[in-house]
């Protein structure tokens with residue numbers, strides 16, 4: 165299992181990522197994130213959980229400086245990397261400073277080969293680094309080495325997710341953010357992806373920000389868990405503590421509506437079925 | 443037989459002109475999603491600048507070529523920076539209308555700066571007749587076919603092997619995600635405008651040398667745009683092929699059937715092909731998959 169890498173108590177070093185009282189709106193009107201503060205210490209795995217529409221992806225867009233593309237804006241608060249406010253830092257600078265995102269829905273360049281997709285992830289790297297990094301990615305995902313000449317759009321969902329993760333790793337991130345990596349994948353594939361993420365943290369000390377609806381599995385590899393609902397953090401704490409608290413967790417994952425509250429087991433099975441069908 | 447070969451050769455030459463301008467449409471569309479309807483006019487202006495340089499340098503072909511290419515790039519970058527980029531967030535229709543407006547301004551601007559009369563470019567090497575095994579062609583006609591071949595080879599290599607070329611394809615596929623990789627999309631778009639300007643500038647100047655220079659040159663843009671559609675809007679190399687197909691078809695129809703049908707022939711082919719292949723001959727079908 166993953167060892168929790170706790171920060172030296174009282175150390176002056178700021179967390180790798182800190183979000184402070186962020187309020188994020190789209191089109192100057194739609195309030196997607198009302199007030200969120202969270203902290204991702206160096207070397208930790210932080211899970212950000214919440215149901216659809218909670219504002220999770222919006223936070224990641226703010227982190228990567230891509231909000232403006234959708235007319236979004238951090239209206240209040242701040243996003244700090246190494247204690248430094250990112251402000252309006254352009255995306256390429258943020259990537260250069262060590263933040264990589266595996267976006268929701270993978271977003272591969274469907275018409276490009278696997279290798280070209282992976283190469284794109286190292287866009288800011290020199291030619292010499294590129295070969296070394298690609299070898300590392302193929303080492304981590306041997307299946308991609310076999311498929312390197314294939315068009316990415318025709319791979320299976322699981323292979324596509326491997327490309328998306330491999331592509332993000334090409335930037336040699338210090339902080340790897342993943343937006344719902346399990347979405348639409350068979351449980352077996354999800355296990356593999358999660359094992360890889362856990363390994364990146366344990367072996368390479370990579371800091372992970374894992375965004376998921378799939379709460380149970382994310383909590384298993386996380387050190388700290390934040391639960392988000394309607395643009396707010398409604399619950400947070402160490403993962404062990406949260407794991408033991410199924411009811412609360414279930415409640416905050418959005419299955420509390422009306423009288424027809426299902427048991428956790430039912431919900432889980434339902435989700436599984438849906439995943440297999442998609 | 444000789445008549446057929448003559449028709450094919452001059453069709454190939456004019457098709458190469460269409461092809462180069464069609465490639466310009468395609469590369470800008472690929473990198474920015476925008477159709478630049480002022481492309482033909484930009485090629486025309488470059489031809490006029492080449493004319494002025496040739497007049498000032500006693501028809502020195504090297505100075506003329508170098509000066510015209512440098513001008514075409516600077517002019518395109520200025521247009522992109524001053525007019526196109528500020529409108530990047532506006533609706534696509536407004537942006538396309540802007541390029542149509544630019545086209546009108548460039549057309550009348552050309553007549554203001556120069557005049558409305560036909561001119562000889564005054565480049566002896568380009569307009570000299572060359573005997574190619576019984577078929578006589580002008581140097582510039584050979585030049586434009588060579589230019590098309592070089593442009594196609596350069597684009598194939600660029601999109602396949604160059605990291606910047608692959609980045610341009612990534613931007614075409616999903617620009618928001620390309621940014622997440624650290625791609626500066628503005629840089630990619632500038633490069634596309636620059637490359638388009640060089641290709642359509644060479645096409646415009648060589649056409650003017652082989653035939654004549656006049657303000658009706660802008661119509662090359664109108665004739666080339668269908669070639670882009672035929673090749674597939676986002677297929678730069680396919681557009682070159684589309685241009686050659688249209689150039690040769692026009693000439694054959696004009697030569698054997700009736701000169702009156704010449705203008706229509708290209709469009710008939712396009713409609714026929716698009717009905718079978720809506721993405722054009724080489725356009726990339728969007729791959730939609732989980």
Ligand SMILES: Nc1ncnc2c1ncn2[C@@H]1O[C@H](COP(=O)(O)OP(=O)(O)O)[C@@H](O)[C@H]1O
Pocket residue numbers: 190191194195196214215216217218219220221222223234
């Ligand atoms: N581009 C956008 N423009 C306007 N509203 C948006 C946009 N993207 C997301 N939203 C809204 O912001 C809220 C949060 O969305 P999102 O961050 O995608 O949630 P999550 O990732 O947690 O499912 C939702 O109500 C959604 O409708």
Ligand SMILES: [Mg+2]
Pocket residue numbers: 217220221222268343
């Ligand atoms: Mg989301």
